[in-house]
Amino acid sequence: MASNEEFDINYVAQLARLELTEEEKSKFTGQLGKIIDYFQKLGEVDTDGVEPTAHANAIYDVLREDVTGTPFRQDEALRNAPQSAEGQIVVPRVID
Numbered sequence: 136m137a138s139n140e141e142f143d144i145n146y147v148a149q150l151a152r153l154e155l156t157e158e159e160k161s162k163f164t165g166q167l168g169k170i171i172d173y174f175q176k177l178g179e180v181d182t183d184g185v186e187p188t189a190h191a192n193a194i195y196d197v198l199r200e201d202v203t204g205t206p207f208r209q210d211e212a213l214r215n216a217p218q219s220a221e222g223q224i225v226v227p228r229v230i231d
Contacts, residue, residue, distance in 0.1 A: 156178070
């Protein structure tokens with residue numbers, strides 16, 4: 136386990152803008168120590184020849200092709216609106 140000297144729990148709490156009790160500091164110090172140990176273990180893994188990635192799985196653009204089409208008529212566009220008036224969608228007022 137990482138020693139308490141490797142990080143300052145008070146500094147970490149200050150960065151996170153947390154007010155911790157002594158009990159919480161003791162608990163989180165142990166937990167953060169385990170996390171730091173895990174990252175140190177990951178740092179020991181030989182990654183030579185491994186290409187860096189942002190995600191474990193390849194991510195592809197899943198958007199459809201942008202094609203022109205026939206636009207909705209006004210009555211079609213308003214058909215699913217919960218409320219409409221004078222050819223427009225009525226929404227709740229958000230500004231006083």
